[in-house]
Amino acid sequence: MDEQSLILEAQAGNSKALAELVKLYEKTIYSFAFKVCRNPEKAENTMQETFISMVKSLKQFDGKSKLSTWLYRITANHCLMEYRKRKHNYVSIDDDDALISEDSVADWANVPSFTIENSELKSVLDNAIQKLSPEYRIVFLLRDVEGLSTEETGKITDLSVPAVKSRLHRARAFLRKEISQTFKK
Amino acid sequence: MKKQQVTCKEVMHHVCESLGEDLNSPHCFAIKAHLEECSGCRDYFKSVEDTIDFYRKYNVEPTKASHLRLMNLLGLKDTE
Numbered sequence: 506m507d508e509q510s511l512i513l514e515a516q517a518g519n520s521k522a523l524a525e526l527v528k529l530y531e532k533t534i535y536s537f538a539f540k541v542c543r544n545p546e547k548a549e550n551t552m553q554e555t556f557i558s559m560v561k562s563l564k565q566f567d568g569k570s571k572l573s574t575w576l577y578r579i580t581a582n583h584c585l586m587e588y589r590k591r592k593h594n595y596v597s598i599d600d601d602d603a604l605i606s607e608d609s610v611a612d613w614a615n616v617p618s619f620t621i622e623n624s625e626l627k628s629v630l631d632n633a634i635q636k637l638s639p640e641y642r643i644v645f646l647l648r649d650v651e652g653l654s655t656e657e658t659g660k661i662t663d664l665s666v667p668a669v670k671s672r673l674h675r676a677r678a679f680l681r682k683e684i685s686q687t688f689k690k
Numbered sequence: 691m692k693k694q695q696v697t698c699k700e701v702m703h704h705v706c707e708s709l710g711e712d713l714n715s716p717h718c719f720a721i722k723a724h725l726e727e728c729s730g731c732r733d734y735f736k737s738v739e740d741t742i743d744f745y746r747k748y749n750v751e752p753t754k755a756s757h758l759r760l761m762n763l764l765g766l767k768d769t770e
């Protein structure tokens with residue numbers, strides 16, 4: 506059965522079709538939630554909340570957007586809500602000049618290449634992205650890591666295309682700088 | 691056509707913004723030309739690409755146990 510028919514069947518109350526839909530998206534949603542929270546328990550909790558919301562409001566899903574876009578949106582909103590509850594202080598990345606300096610280029614020479622066993626690099630990546638406020642983090646993850654278009658990312662986050670681009674550009678420059686500074690010798 | 695002058699700093703900014711996007715405006719042609727000549731900017735461009743690539747490769751999957759908890763929570767049967 507294709508996705509469209511699965512959705513229609515699930516909306517009509519077919520629990521087998523619903524289970525198929527959950528299985529279709531569970532890896533994507535878990536992995537996205539993990540990338541936002543950087544923590545397995547929080548990722549699992551967010552995944553559960555996302556699918557609970559999906560089951561509750563699937564009948565209202567009109568198919569105008571993709572189901573994946575809809576699920577990403579629920580997940581992103583859930584993560585943002587969790588972060589707002591906790592009131593973090595994130596580094597300000599409004600100053601482009603602080604993010605990009607011409608003498609920072611050489612610092613990349615000692616950065617290792619990524620392997621799944623390299624726990625040092627992984628923890629650097631975790632730390633760097635956690636300094637980024639979730640509003641920037643989510644844009645970077647949707648656009649660059651999940652590979653969604655700028656327009657889709659805008660739809661999910663309620664941002665205009667120029668706003669997505671500007672956040673993306675700052676998030677990239679910030680992460681790059683964090684990583685390079687860690688490995689600077 | 692007037693030759694556009696761009697600085698390294700401008701290239702770094704723009705390169706960030708346009709990674710993975712279409713480079714077709716005259717300004718972008720000037721940037722491409724700059725990139726061909728300036729190894730500093732090329733290195734910067736590459737390091738931003740590496741950054742994105744790191745986060746792409748850093749993937750995780752739910753465990754079998756968390757899959758089962760999810761299905762259970764939703765009251766759904768796991769039919770293989």
Ligand SMILES: [Zn+2]
Pocket residue numbers: 697698699701724728729730731
């Ligand atoms: Zn240059």
